[in-house]
Amino acid sequence: MGTDAFPTGVLGRFEGPNTVGSGTRFWAALAVTVVALLAYPSVVGPFAAGQLTRYLVSAFLALSLAFVWGYAGILSFGQNAFYGLSGYAFAVVVGNLASPLGTTVGVGVAILFGALSALVLGYFMFYGGVRDVYVTITTLVVTIVLNTYGKTASQVFVGSVNLGGDTGVGIGEITLGAGPATYTLVQPATYYVIVAVLLATYLGLRALVNSDFGRVMVAIREDEDRAEMLGYDVKFRKLVVFTIGGGIAGLGGVTYMAWGYSITPEVVFSAAAAAYPVVWVSVGGRKTLSGPIVAAVAIEWLRTTASVQFPEFAKIGVGVLMIASILLLPDGVVPGLRGASRYFDRHGLADGSRLAIDRARRAVGRRVGGPIAVDESSEVVQE
Amino acid sequence: MVNGLNLAFQYLQGFSVLVLAAVGLAIIFGIMGVINLAHGEFIMVGAYATVFGYHDLGLPLVASMALAVGVTAAFGMVVERLLIKRTYGRLFDSMVVTLGLSLVLSQGMLVLRGTSEPSVPTPFGTISYGAFSQSVYRVALALAAVAVLVGVYWLFTRTEYGIRARATIQDEGTARALGVRTERVYSTTFAIGSALAGLAGALLAPIVSVTPTMGGTYLVKSFVVVVVGGPSVVLGTGLSGGLLGAVDAVVTNVYGQTAGSIVLLVVTVVVIRFFQDGVTGFTDRVRDRLAREGT
Amino acid sequence: MNDRISRRRFVTAGGAAMVAGLAGCSSDGEASGGTSTDSASSGGTVKIGVLEDRSGTFSLVGTPKWKASKLAIEEINADGGIMGNQIELFDPDPQSDNSRYKQLTRKMIQQRDVDVLWAGYASSTREAIRPIIDRQDQLYFYTTQYEGGVCDKNVFAVGPTARQQLGSVLPYLREEYGPKIYTIAADYNFGQLSADWVKVLADENDAEVVGEEFISLDTSQFSSTINNIQEADPDFVMSMLVGKNHTAFYKQKASAGLEVPIGTSTAMAQGYEHRRLDPPAMENIYAGVNYMEEIPSTANTKDGGFVDRYYDMYPDAPYLNEEAETNYFSTYMYKKAVEQAGTFEQPEVREALESGISLGPERAPEAPEGETIELDGATHHVDHHMWVMKADAEHNVTSVADRKIPEQFLSETVGCDLTSEDEETQYTPRDYFEEAK
Known part of the structure; x- marks a missing residue:
C-alpha cells in the first residue's frame, strides 16, 4: 500500500501475507490496545479485571486452535485436551512439590506436558496416515475419553495429589521463585502477567507464521498432496505445528490455573467446552491470529453478559452467531472487516455507502421479482 | 461368570442402539460428505415429537412414532435448504454450521419444553429365562434395526432415487452430465437421513429419558459407528454396529459400564489409525486385491 | 488518498472501539428485591447472595432451591427483616457451569460484598468455589445432600450427608x-x-x-x-x-x-x-x-404449612424437593445466628452459628411436632430428622420409618472441631474404615 517509516528488518518479520495488519498504523493501534489493556484494572477495579483475565485465558486456547487449524488445516477438537492436561499437570506438580521452586518448575512441566501430549497424539495420527475429518473425530474422541475417565477418577492419586474425579483438583497459592526470592502471584499482578504472556505469544506466532516455516504451513493447508510432491515432509511439519499448538494450549492451561486455582473435567474436557474454540476461531477469522483473540474475548464477554440478562438465550445466541458468521462471513469477522475497510478504501466513505445501498437494493429487487435496470458503472467491485 | 443368553441380549441392545442412531448419519456422510454435528439433536427432535404425539395429542404410540419421523424429515428438508446447501464442498464449514445448529436446537428445546419430558411407556411385556428377564421391546428394537438396514439396502438398490444417489456418490460430475439432478438427490438424501434419525429418536423414547441434551451421547455413538464402518452405508453400518456392539457388550459385562464406554472410543481411534477407510474400506481393498491377483 | 479512510485507520478505530466497549463490560442487573447499592451492609439492608442453577444440567433440582430461598427471604422481609434490616437478594443464574460459579462467587464477594452466600448444587461446584471462599473468608452455606466429610471453617454444609x-x-x-x-x-x-x-x-x-x-x-x-x-x-x-x-x-x-x-x-x-x-x-x-414434599410432619402438611406456602408463591412449580427445605431452614438459621450475635459481621455470625443453633418444625418442616433439628457448631453440619419414604405401585409415597440421625462421621470418627481449630479439608471414609475399601 504505502511506504512506512519503520525499517523492514525489525517489524518486517512480524508482517506478511499470512496475518492481518501491517505498517505504522497497525503497530500504533496495537500499542494503543496494549496500553488500554494495561490501564484497564486501574479504571474498572479488581472484579472486572478478574473477568477480563478469564477471557484472556480463552484467547490462548483460541490462538492454539487458530494456529493448527487456520495455518495448517488441522481442525482439532483436542486443544482442550492439552489445555486441561496441562492444568492438571500443574496442579499435580504444585501439590506434590509444595514449594516456590516446585511451583516454578510446575509451570514449565505443565506447558511441556501439553506439548508432549500433542506430540504423542499427533504422531499417532499423522504418521498413521489419519487425515482431514478423521483427525477431527479422533481429537474429539480423545477429549471425550478424558472427560469420561476424569469424572470417575475420584480416588486416583498421582503422588500425593488426588485427581478428584468430578470435583477435580485445586491449588492453594501460586508462589514462584526459589529460596529467599519468592513472589506470590495474585490479582491484579496475574492480569498483567497474562497480558504480557499473551502479547509475547501473539508476536511470536506472528513471526513464525510469516516466516518460511509459516509459508510451508499454508501450502500444506491449501493442498497437502501438492506440498508433499514439492518435497516437503508434510507429516513432520504437521507434527511440529500440532506440538506447538499443544504447547500454546498448555500455556493456556497454566494461565487458567493462575486465574481459577482449580480445574475439573467438565470445564475442560466436555464436548461443549471443546466446541467453543471452534466458535471463536471460525467467527474471528480462521486464517488470522488477531481475529480469534478478539473473537474469544468478545464472545466470552457476550456469553457472560447474556447469561446474566437472558440466561436461557445465551447459548442460542452463540449458535446463531456461528451459523450467521459462516454463512455471511465465511472467512471470519476480522477478514470481513478487512474486506469492508478495503472496500471503503477504494471507493471512499460516501461513494462506497451509496454503492453498497444500490447493490443491496438490486439484490432484494432480484429476489422479489421484476427486472431492474443495471447501472454498469457501479458493478464489479474487485477484492 | 458370563451368562451366554444375557450377553446375547445385551449385545442385541448395544447393536440396535448403535445401528439405529448411526444409519441416518451414515447416509448423509456417505452420500453428501456432510458432517452433521446436529445429528444427535435430530434424534432428540424425533424423541420429543413422539412424546408430544403421545401425551399432548393423545395418539397411540405407533402413530406418534410415525409423526416423529415425518416431523424430523420435514425439519431436515428445511435445514438442508437454508443452511447445508450453502456449505457444500466446504467440509469444515458444514461442521461449524451444524455445530451452531445443535446449540440452537438443544437450548431451544430446553426453553420450549423445560428440563424433562413425561415419559412414554414401554410397550410389550417381559420375557423370562431362568433367574433373568428382559423387556421384549429390546428384542423388537433389534429387529427394527435389522429391518432398517434391509430397508435402506432396498432403497439404494431397487429405487430410482437409489440409483441416482449411487451415481452421485461415484462421480458427481458425470452423473450431472447424464441428467441427474444432483441438488434434488442431496435434498432427498438429507431428508431421508433426518427421517432415520427421527425414527431412532422415536424408537428410543420408550426406554430412555427424553431430555433436551440427550443428543450428545447419540452423536458420539453415531460418529463412531460411521467412521469405523467406512464408505459402504448398509454394510458399513451393519458391520460396524455389530463389531462395536460386541466390544461394548463384552467389556461392559466384564469390567462395567464406564470401561465399556471408554474401550468403545479407544477402539474407534485404533480403527481410524489402522484402517483409514473403516472396515468396509478395508474389505473393499482386500476384495480388489484378491480380484486382481485371482483371475 | 486524502479524503479516503485508510484501512489502517479503520482497523485502529475498530480496535479502539472494541477496547472502549470492553471497558464498560461490568454491567449486569441481577439484583432483585430492594435497591442496589455497592456498600457493605451497615444499617438499612443485609446482602444475601444465592447462586442456584435455573438452567443447564441441574436446573430441575436447582430451581426449587432458589425458589425456597426466595420464599424464606420474602417471609423474613415481610416480618420486618433481620434485626430491622431488609434483605437484599442477589441471585444471578450460574447455569450449572462451574466457570460461571467461580466468576459469580467472586462477583458476590468482591463487588456485592454479600454478608452471606448460598451457592451450588453439585459437589464439584462447591469444590470449585471453596478456594475462593476460603481465600476471602466468606460465610457460605452449602445445602445439597452430599457425600459428607467437609470440615472447613467457612463452609456450613447443612444438607444431609450420605x-x-x-x-x-x-x-x-x-x-x-x-x-x-x-x-x-x-x-x-x-x-x-x-x-x-x-x-x-x-x-x-x-x-x-x-x-x-x-x-x-x-x-x-x-x-x-x-x-x-x-x-x-x-x-x-x-x-x-x-x-x-x-x-x-x-x-x-x-x-x-x-x-x-x-x-x-x-x-x-x-x-x-x-x-x-x-x-x-x-x-x-x-x-x-430429610425432606421431600410428601413427608407427613405437621408443619409440612397442615393448612398454611410449608407445602401450602411454597405453592402459594409458586403455583406452577412442579414439585417441592429435598434441597428446597434445606435452603429454607438455613436462611432462618442465619437469621437466628445474626440475632444472637447482634451484628452482621461475618466472624461474629460464624461464632454464633458455632455455638449451636436449633430450629423447630415451624422453620424446619422436616422435624415432626415437638422436635427440633440442630446445627452442630463443631462440625458445621446439621443433625437431621430423617425419613424413609416408600413409593407403591401407584406411586403414592408414604413414610414407613423416621428418626433423628446426628452427624457422626466428622464429630465422632474424624474429630473435626471447628470451634477450636480452623481447617479446610474434606475427609473420606476410606481413610478411617477398613470396610470402605
Missing part, C-alpha cells in the same frame, strides 16, 4: 428384607463415596454387600446392570444413581420385570421421578431423606 441418608434407609431395608445388598452408583465422587458408606453401614448392620456396580453418568442403557442384579439375587438394592440418563434405569427395570426393593438417597426426593415416570416404575423404591 451417612445420614443411607443410614436411615439401609437398616430399615435390612430389617424388612434381609442382609444381601447390591449397590449401583453413579461413577463419580458422590457415587463412589456413597458406595463406600454402604459398605461401612452394612458392616454396622450385620449385612453384606454382594456386588457393586458403577455406572458412568453418560450411560442410559441398563440391560447389563439389570441382568447383574438378577444374577446376584440380593435382598435389596442400594441405588445412588444420579442425573437424567440414570432416570431411565427405573423405567427399564420395570419393563424388564425386575422387582427387587431398592433403597436410595438420590431418587424421588430431588428429581420427583415418581411424578414424571409412569407407574409402576418406582414401585418398592425407598428414599432415605
